[in-house]
Amino acid sequence: MDRKTVLGQRLTSARLTKQWTKQALANQIGVSDVLIGYFERGRRWPSVPTLIALAEVLEVSTDYLLGLTSEPPSKGPPTTG
Incomplete structure (x- = not known):
């Protein structure tokens, strides 16, 4: 699977977790919903x-969106030992 496909799947998943439409996400970052659709596809x-x-708005890491880590986004701040 190529990086654009991974980005699209993870972006869609993170958006739906927040229960946002493409338009709602687009409004959050100042782009069009069509552009969000291009990213997701x-x-x-x-x-x-x-x-x-x-x-930032989806509360995930860029590494996660890019498929550089398979770790799902965590809830809350990281803990230290």
Whole structure:
């Protein structure tokens, strides 16, 4: 599976976890819902600032969205030992 497909699946999953429409997510980061759809279908790749904004509002890491880690997003701040 290529990186765009992974990004699209994880972006969709994180958006649906928040129970947001594509339009609601788009409004949060200042882009169009069409662009969100392109990301989710793997047709476009977000710019770095857009990727960061997506991760921040969806409360996941950029590494998770990019498929660099398979760890699902955690709830709450990380704990230290």
